[in-house]
Amino acid sequence: MSMINVTNLTFAYDGSFDNIFENVNLRLDTDWKLGFTGRNGRGKTTFLQLLLGNYEYSGSISASVSFDYFPFPVKDKKRSTLEVINDRVPEEYHWQVMRELSLLQVSEDVLDRPFETLSNGEQTKVLLAALFLQDNRFLLIDEPTNHLDREARQIVSEYLNSKSGFILVSHDRAFLDNCVDHILSINKTDIEVQKGNFSDWWENKNRRDQYELAENERLKKDIKRLSDAAKRTNNWSHEVEKTKNGTRNSGSKVDKGYVGHKAAKMMKRSKSIEQRQQSAIEEKANLLKNIESADSLKLSQLVYHKRQLAELEHISIHYGEKRVCSDISFTIEQGDRIALSGKNGSGKSSIIKLILGEEIDHTGTLRKGSQLKISYVSQDTSYLQGNLKDFARNHGIDESLFKSILRKLDFSRVQFEKDISSYSAGQKKKVLIAKSLCEKVHLHIWDEPLNYIDIFSRIQIEELLLEHAPTILFVEHDSEFCDKIATKRIEL
Structure with missing residues (x-):
C-alpha cells in the first residue's frame, strides 16, 4: 500500500481568470478503486491530466507509482491487435494477455486482426487489458463505458471489480456500483473522497x-x-x-x-x-456550498392526429453482402417510450436512420404518418462549432428558451460566450438535447443521448421524461435509465 498525495493543488487554464482547482488537498490509497464523478465541465479530465503531469500547476503531487491513462493513443490502427499490445506489454507476458482477454470475454482471434477492425467494445477491452498488465501502475480510466452495449458494460465492470488501483470516470450509476469502493467527487466548491460505492455516496x-x-x-x-x-x-x-x-x-x-x-x-x-x-x-x-441546482426541465410535444405514428413490418437491413438485422417488426404509438436495445452492431442506429428517412438498403415495409415531425439527437457531437446564438438561429429554435434549458443543465453564463467546439464532450451532448427539447415535434428519437452526460443531468432528464411522458424512441446503455423510462423494449 502507498499513497498519492495532492497538496495545495491550484490550476487555471492560460487566459482564464477563474481557477479550475484551488488549494486542493487529497490523500489517495493506491489500492483503492475510485469512482470519479461530478457535473460536466467541472474538471474531471483536467484533474487526470494534472496527475499525468501534462499541465503546469502550483502545489505538489507526489506518488510512488506511475500513472497511465485510458484510452491511450494507438498510432497505427492498421497494425494487428497483438502489435498494439506489444507496445505496452513485453512478449514474455503473452500468456497473461490471453488470460486477461479471456476474463473480458474477447476471443483469441482478435490478436491477429487489424486493430481498426475491432468493435468499440473490443478495442476498449484490449486497451484495458494491456494497461492492467503493467507493473507499479495506477490507472486513470476516462469514461470507458461510452459506446459499450449493456452486456459489455457488465463484463467490463466485473473485470474492474477484480482489479485495484485506479480512478474511474463514469456517469453510469450501476456500472460504478459494481466496481468501486471509494468515490472521488468534484463538487461546486471542493473535491472530496468518501468510502463506499456510488449509491452510498449519493445517499450521504x-x-x-x-x-x-x-x-x-x-x-x-x-x-x-x-x-x-x-x-x-x-x-x-x-x-x-x-x-x-x-x-x-x-x-x-x-x-x-x-x-x-x-x-x-x-x-x-x-x-x-x-x-x-x-x-x-x-x-x-x-451553507449550501455543494448543493447542486437541478431545476426541472420542460417539454411540450405536438399531438399527432392519429394514435399510430410509425410501423415497421419485417424489416431487414443490409450493407452490401452483410445483413445487419432481420425481421424487425414494431409500432410507435402516442405516449410510447421505446428502448431500442441490442449488442453493438446489431442495427440500432440503422433502424433509426431508416425511420428518419435516410436511404438505407432494406427489405420489408416502413409506414410513417404523413407530416410526422421528428427531433433527432445523434451519437456524434464532433461537428459542433460556432456560438450558441448562431446555432439556435440555424436550427430555427428560440434562443432564449435554448439558453434557459442549458442554464438548467448547469451551463454558466460564461459558457455562452465560448465556441461550442471548446466545450467538453458532455456539454456538447447537452447542446443537442437542449435543441431537441426546443423543437416542436410529434416524436423524439435519441441515439445514445447520455454519453458523457453527468449523473445530475441524467436524473433531470429522467424526471422530464417521466413527468411529460413524450413519445420517444431511444438507444441507451445506461441500465438504470432504461429501467425507469422505457414502456416498451425492442431487442435486436
Missing part, C-alpha cells in the same frame, strides 16, 4: 443536502428576526437623537448631553445587531 449527499437546506431555512428566519430588530433599534436611536433639538413636555430645555449619550448607546446597540446580522449572512453563504 442527499442526507447532507437535506440537513443544509433545513439549516438554511432556520438561518433565514434568524436573519429576518435580526434584521427587524436592527431596524427597530436604529429607528429608536434616531428618534432619541432628534429630541436633542426639541423641548420636554414641561417646556424646559432638553439636556442635550444626556440625550446624546442615550442616543449613542442606542446607536451602538443597533450597530452590534447589524454586525450580528452580517455574521449570520456570512454564515448562510457558507
Whole structure:
C-alpha cells in the first residue's frame, strides 16, 4: 500500500481568470478503486491530466507509482491487435494477455486482426487489458463505458471489480456500483473522497443536502428576526437623537448631553445587531456550498392526429453482402417510450436512420404518418462549432428558451460566450438535447443521448421524461435509465 498525495493543488487554464482547482488537498490509497464523478465541465479530465503531469500547476503531487491513462493513443490502427499490445506489454507476458482477454470475454482471434477492425467494445477491452498488465501502475480510466452495449458494460465492470488501483470516470450509476469502493467527487466548491460505492455516496449527499437546506431555512428566519430588530433599534436611536433639538413636555430645555449619550448607546446597540446580522449572512453563504441546482426541465410535444405514428413490418437491413438485422417488426404509438436495445452492431442506429428517412438498403415495409415531425439527437457531437446564438438561429429554435434549458443543465453564463467546439464532450451532448427539447415535434428519437452526460443531468432528464411522458424512441446503455423510462423494449 502507498499513497498519492495532492497538496495545495491550484490550476487555471492560460487566459482564464477563474481557477479550475484551488488549494486542493487529497490523500489517495493506491489500492483503492475510485469512482470519479461530478457535473460536466467541472474538471474531471483536467484533474487526470494534472496527475499525468501534462499541465503546469502550483502545489505538489507526489506518488510512488506511475500513472497511465485510458484510452491511450494507438498510432497505427492498421497494425494487428497483438502489435498494439506489444507496445505496452513485453512478449514474455503473452500468456497473461490471453488470460486477461479471456476474463473480458474477447476471443483469441482478435490478436491477429487489424486493430481498426475491432468493435468499440473490443478495442476498449484490449486497451484495458494491456494497461492492467503493467507493473507499479495506477490507472486513470476516462469514461470507458461510452459506446459499450449493456452486456459489455457488465463484463467490463466485473473485470474492474477484480482489479485495484485506479480512478474511474463514469456517469453510469450501476456500472460504478459494481466496481468501486471509494468515490472521488468534484463538487461546486471542493473535491472530496468518501468510502463506499456510488449509491452510498449519493445517499450521504442527499442526507447532507437535506440537513443544509433545513439549516438554511432556520438561518433565514434568524436573519429576518435580526434584521427587524436592527431596524427597530436604529429607528429608536434616531428618534432619541432628534429630541436633542426639541423641548420636554414641561417646556424646559432638553439636556442635550444626556440625550446624546442615550442616543449613542442606542446607536451602538443597533450597530452590534447589524454586525450580528452580517455574521449570520456570512454564515448562510457558507451553507449550501455543494448543493447542486437541478431545476426541472420542460417539454411540450405536438399531438399527432392519429394514435399510430410509425410501423415497421419485417424489416431487414443490409450493407452490401452483410445483413445487419432481420425481421424487425414494431409500432410507435402516442405516449410510447421505446428502448431500442441490442449488442453493438446489431442495427440500432440503422433502424433509426431508416425511420428518419435516410436511404438505407432494406427489405420489408416502413409506414410513417404523413407530416410526422421528428427531433433527432445523434451519437456524434464532433461537428459542433460556432456560438450558441448562431446555432439556435440555424436550427430555427428560440434562443432564449435554448439558453434557459442549458442554464438548467448547469451551463454558466460564461459558457455562452465560448465556441461550442471548446466545450467538453458532455456539454456538447447537452447542446443537442437542449435543441431537441426546443423543437416542436410529434416524436423524439435519441441515439445514445447520455454519453458523457453527468449523473445530475441524467436524473433531470429522467424526471422530464417521466413527468411529460413524450413519445420517444431511444438507444441507451445506461441500465438504470432504461429501467425507469422505457414502456416498451425492442431487442435486436
